[in-house]
Amino acid sequence: MGSMPQAYSARFSIAPMMDWTDRRCRAFHRLLTRHARLYTEMVTADAVVFGARERLIGFDDAQHPIALQLGGSDPARLAEAARIGADFGYDEINLNCGCPSDRVRSGRFGACLMRAPHLVAECVAAMAAQVEVPVTVKCRIGVDEQEPRQALFAFATAVRAAGARALIVHARKAWLEGLSPKDNRAIPPLDYLLVYELKAAHPDWPIVLNGGLGDLEAAKAHLAHVDGVMFGRAAYQNPELLLDVDPEIFNERAPFADSFAALEGFMPVIARGLQRGERLHDYTRHLHGLFAGRPGARGYRRILASEAVRRGAALDVIRAAAAEVRREPALAAE
Ligand SMILES: Cc1cc2nc3c(=O)[nH]c(=O)nc-3n(C[C@H](O)[C@H](O)[C@H](O)COP(=O)(O)O)c2cc1C
DSSP, X not given: OOOOOOOOOOSEEEOOOTTTSSHHHHHHHHHHXXXXXXXXEEEEHHHHHHXXXXXXXXXXXXXXXXXXXXXXXXXXXXHHHHHHHHHHTOSEEEXXXXXXXXXXXXXXXXXXXXXXXXXXXXXXXHHHHHOSSOEEEEEESOBTTXXXXXXXXXXXXXXXXXXXXXXXXXXXXXXXXXXXXXXXXXXSOOOHHHHHHHHHHOTXXXXXXXXXXXXXXXXXXXXXXXXXXXXXXXXXXXXXXXXXXXXXXXXXXXXXXXXXXXXXHHHHHHHHHHHTTOOHHHHHTTTTTTTTTSTTHHHHXXXXXXXXXXXXXXXXXXXXXXXXXXXXXXXXXX
């Protein structure tokens, strides 16, 4: 990789999402916005240290600024994984303290770490001692019966003192008992005001708000109270909104005039992947949300879903799918 780590800017980011924000998905998101900070899927510290590194955490230089999200709770192991991540060229190393899934709980990481701020602080300190890029933490406002204000504020104080350079707060509690990870992203209510209060308590420490954000107008309103916003599902399910991020949030021109042009711009990336033996579907599965809500979007998705999975499927499938969307307004005008 070798490029200089970029300055930390928390203003707009796309959340770490397992199975979604893989390197192909991020390549597409990066085409839609030059400035959004991208996050990998969570990778466990053990996997980084002992696994197939290039496959797990390799990325294209074009994806900066990009953060590696780690899962784990062993300070020494996390420190080693952080150093490996920094050597790969990541601009930030983030520790996951927000994920409620069972697999993650058994390993004692993710949201259950909200109960162990001192252990998290040890992890952060060990990681920060190994790398020059920012070490940050992503957390919830609490878990289970915790009183959110107390839990969140104590957690924030502990990780900040340990050297965390920013805190990303998914503004709802995680319930570790009796809720699926999916329900956990929708059921406990969001509490944005608590995150604003946390920011007021830490005026010179970056606080990023995450959870339930769906459009850039709302994002801009939050940015009056916090340093940054992080979009998860909305960015993935409706990537077209990312085309407005550079003009609306960073006062710069959008990289492409529209989604059709962005899709065309993605073709060479996909073509290189196909040449390496990857399948079209590996890419198109991340494109289903494009054109969401537009006339013809259903036909677009249908073609991608049925044709892109075929052996030997090539770029013409994407053009045929996109043509479904283009045709609609013309038909309507007849
Ligand atoms: C499919 C999926 C996978 C996720 N994987 C992770 C993960 O690996 N690490 C993490 O910190 N959060 C993960 N999350 C949570 C998101 O990062 C984010 O905090 C959550 O979806 C709330 O933001 P949203 O309402 O904008 O989607 C995941 C969410 C989804 C939908």
